[in-house]
Structures are given as structure tokens and as C-alpha cells.
Amino acid sequence: PSAHANMKDKADRATTEQVLDPRTRVILLKMVGRGVIDEINGCVSTGKEANVYHALAPDKAHLALKIYKTSILIFKDRDKYVSGEHRFRRGYSRHNPRKMVRVWAEKEMRNLKRLRAAGIRAPEPLEVRENVLVMSFLGDEHGWASPRLKDAVLPDAAAAPLYIELLLALRTLFHRCRLVHADLSEYNILYHAQHLYIIDVSQSVEHDHPSAFDFLRNDLKNAEEFFARRGVRCLGLRRAFEFVTRDNLPEVPLEELAELPESHVLERETLEPAPDNVEGEQPTKTNAPQMWDTRPAEAVLRRWLAEPVPPEDEAHDGQEDAVFLRSHIPRSLNEVFDPERDAAALARGEDRGLVYADALGLVPREAGEPGELGKVDEEGVASDSEEEEGSGE
Ligand code: ADP
Numbered sequence: 255p256s257a258h259a260n261m262k263d264k265a266d267r268a269t270t271e272q273v274l275d276p277r278t279r280v281i282l283l284k285m286v287g288r289g290v291i292d293e294i295n296g297c298v299s300t301g302k303e304a305n306v307y308h309a310l311a312p313d314k315a316h317l318a319l320k321i322y323k324t325s326i327l328i329f330k331d332r333d334k335y336v337s338g339e340h341r342f343r344r345g346y347s348r349h350n351p352r353k354m355v356r357v358w359a360e361k362e363m364r365n366l367k368r369l370r371a372a373g374i375r376a377p378e379p380l381e382v383r384e385n386v387l388v389m390s391f392l393g394d395e396h397g398w399a400s401p402r403l404k405d406a407v408l409p410d411a412a413a414a415p416l417y418i419e420l421l422l423a424l425r426t427l428f429h430r431c432r433l434v435h436a437d438l439s440e441y442n443i444l445y446h447a448q449h450l451y452i453i454d455v456s457q458s459v460e461h462d463h464p465s466a467f468d469f470l471r472n473d474l475k476n477a478e479e480f481f482a483r484r485g486v487r488c489l490g491l492r493r494a495f496e497f498v499t500r501d502n503l504p505e506v507p508l509e510e511l512a513e514l515p516e517s518h519v520l521e522r523e524t525l526e527p528a529p530d531n532v533e534g535e536q537p538t539k540t541n542a543p544q545m546w547d548t549r550p551a552e553a554v555l556r557r558w559l560a561e562p563v564p565p566e567d568e569a570h571d572g573q574e575d576a577v578f579l580r581s582h583i584p585r586s587l588n589e590v591f592d593p594e595r596d597a598a599a600l601a602r603g604e605d606r607g608l609v610y611a612d613a614l615g616l617v618p619r620e621a622g623e624p625g626e627l628g629k630v631d632e633e634g635v636a637s638d639s640e641e642e643e644g645s646g647e
């Protein structure tokens with residue numbers, strides 16, 4: 255599954271792949287002309303929507319080229335990611351494959367930047383031209399690509415810390431990048447330099463996309479199942495969902511933070527402003543690298559993982575997860591069956607089993623603090639009018 259810098263036979267095969275249509279070749283030639291790439295080598299991966307190639311920069315740095323296929327049929331089933339996304343209401347033509355693919359490639363570039371800016375491990379995107387995305391190569395110095403998490407040989411002791419790393423990344427993704435990956439699994443995570451790198455983010459959605467919670471639930475289900483199979487004590491889907499989405503996690507004493515390794519304190523990069531022609535894009539500009547400390551969240555996560563699993567929960571865990579998976583989690587108050595009733599119940603401190611309450615800002619804060627119930631009206635008014643009316647429970 256890896257590429258080697260000198261695999262000439264693979265290079266020959268690469269050029270005969272249908273993905274390299276004449277126009278794509280011109281784009282690649284221009285990249286060579288501008289000194290972005292110097293040579294293209296083996297094919298790292300052939301996928302349904304894109305192929306990934308190993309390339310070398312003029313300074314011999316390893317690069318990955320993700321070349322999206324431009325056949326019209328391939329991107330049709332991606333509509334579910336697009337509907338409800340304000341960024342794409344204009345300029346997304348379902349009838350022009352090149353234009354469509356270009357939108358996906360540009361989106362992947364921007365999303366990768368957002369991940370990197372938040373300190374999430376991901377390839378560094380270098381440039382995008384139509385259907386070609388150039389990014390840093392995750393692999394060794396000989397040009398062998400790092401394995402997908404699915405294929406990685408993990409030392410026994412590594413799995414549990416990697417589970418923690420992944421949940422922290424997903425929480426950061428949700429709260430800092432305001433994104434949900436939407437295709438997360440052990441296939442779209444690379445195990446590189448003893449860490450998890452998140453890739454394949456072209457279909458990632460804004461965290462307020464109408465289906466964001468459904469995508470997130472599925473992402474977390476894949477993560478939980480993967481690590482549970484490797485014997486890691488996991489949170490369980492419901493708690494993992496709470497960990498990723500909850501606005502305010504319980505506070506932990508500073509001493510507890512000091513005991514944590516610093517590996518998750520990551521440096522934020524400066525972000526480029528978005529191109530002017532991208533509608534709805536919100537450029538985030540930071541003047542200087544900032545530190546984003548994930549340790550408070552990590553401390554909470556470690557606490558939750560250390561809590562003993564109550565016996566009856568253990569027995570019902572799978573079943574509960576199944577119920578949770580099926581249950582509809584309203585993404586906005588439009589979809590809540592009776593928001594006023596639910597909000598009033600929460601204000602009285604009743605737990606109506608509202609799994610969505612915290613993510614909507616409805617959960618009363620710690621005793622004594624005022625709740626955030628004021629947000630109810632605000633969000634109810636502000637939420638997207640194009641969403642479907644309540645199919646809620
Ligand atoms: P697809 O849409 O085909 O799933 P991905 O972005 O998941 O595209 O990439 C496909 C495969 O290519 C990945 O599973 C990984 O093995 C490899 N790959 C992608 N990006 C990189 C990279 N930056 N460095 C090394 N390998 C990569």
C-alpha cells in the first residue's frame with residue numbers, strides 16, 4: 255500500500271490512469287513549471303473519487319498529490335454533504351463535473367487548513383489547482399507512506415493513548431474548527447510518527463449542518479468500535495458524543511493538569527484569509543502562533559475513563575448505544591418537538607433525557623450559576639429556515 259520514490263513501473267502506470275486526463279496533465283506540468291513539484295512517482299492509493307500519488311518537490315521534500323477524478327457519476331452521491339451548507343449554495347453546479355470536483359478539492363484544502371490551525375495533526379495543504387491538491391506527505395524518508403490506522407501495527411500500550419488523542423482531536427475539530435469529519439474511520443486516519451493524522455476531509459461539514467450530529471454519531475461509532483476491538487476501555491458512544499459536543503466540561507484542579515504529558519498542547523498555525531470569491535467563508539487570521547491547551551479536556555476524559563462501568567450499564571451498553579444510534583438527535587430547535595416545554599423542564603432541573611440539550615446550550619450550568627436558557631429564543635430564531643420541520647420524537 256505504499257509508494258516508493260524509484261518505482262518507475264508504478265510511475266508509468268500512474269500516467270495511464272484515466273484520472274490523468276489532458277487537462278489534469280496541464281495542471282501538473284504548470285506545477286512543475288512553477289517549481290511546486292519536480293517529479294511524480296508511484297500511486298499511493300487509487301480510490302473511487304481520487305487517486306493519491308507520491309511526488310517530490312525540487313528540494314526533494316516528499317509530497318502527496320491528491321487528484322480528484324472528474325467523471326460526473328462519482329460525486330453524485332455527495333449531495334447529502336452539500337445540502338444545507340451555505341458555503342455551497344452558489345457555485346456548486348451538479349452538471350459541470352470539473353467545477354464540482356474543483357469545489358471538493360478546494361474544500362479539502364480549506365478544511366485541512368482549519369485542522370492545522372487548531373493544532374490537529376493532519377497533512378499540511380500546500381496548494382490546490384482545480385482537481386489537484388498538493389499536501390505534505392505522511393511517510394518515511396524513502397517515500398513509503400505511513401499506514402492507515404486500519405493497517406497499522408500498534409504496540410499494545412499505544413492503543414489507549416491513541417484513543418484519547420483521537421477523542422481530543424474530535425473535540426477540537428468540533429469546537430475550534432467547527433467541523434464534523436463526516437467520513438471518519440480507521441481508513442481515514444494515518445498512523446504516522448506514533449500519532450494519529452486525520453485525512454480525507456473534503457466532505458467534512460460545518461458543525462451546524464442539518465445532519466452534522468448524524469455524521470458525528472457515525473464517526474464516533476467507528477472510533478469506539480475500532481478501539482474497543484483492540485481492547486481499549488472506551489467511553490461508549492453516548493458519553494463520547496457528550497465529550498465531543500459539550501460546551502463546558504467540568505473543571506479540573508490545576509494539579510491534575512500538571513500531571514499530564516504535554517504532547518497534546520499544540521501550536522496553532524497562522525491561517526491564510528479565505529479567497530474573496532468564496533461565499534460565506536469566514537477567514538480566521540491569527541497574527542502569531544497561539545497555543546491551544548487540550549489538557550483540561552484531557553483531564554476530564556481521563557476521569558470519565560477511570561470511572562467504573564456500573565454493572566447494569568455494562569450489560570446494556572450495546573443496547574443503549576443501538577437505541578441512541580437510532581434516535582433522532584435534533585440539530586436545531588426547529589426539530590425539537592416542543593422546545594418551550596423542554597426548556598421549562600430543564601429550567602426546573604428535570605432531566606427529560608434530552609441528549610441534545612447541552613449541545614444546544616440548554617443545559618443549566620453548575621449549581622448556582624445561571625443557565626444558558628436565554629439562548630433558546632435566540633437560536634430558535636436564528637436557525638436555518640431551510641431545514642425540514644420536526645420529525646422529532
Ligand atoms: P480517498 O477519497 O480516496 O479515500 P484519501 O484522502 O483518504 O482519499 O487518501 C487515500 C489514501 O491515500 C489514504 O488512505 C492514504 O493511504 C493515502 N494518503 C492520502 N493522503 C496522504 C498523505 N498526505 N501522505 C501519505 N499518504 C496519504
Ligand code: MG
Pocket residue numbers: 441442454
Ligand atoms: Mg479516504
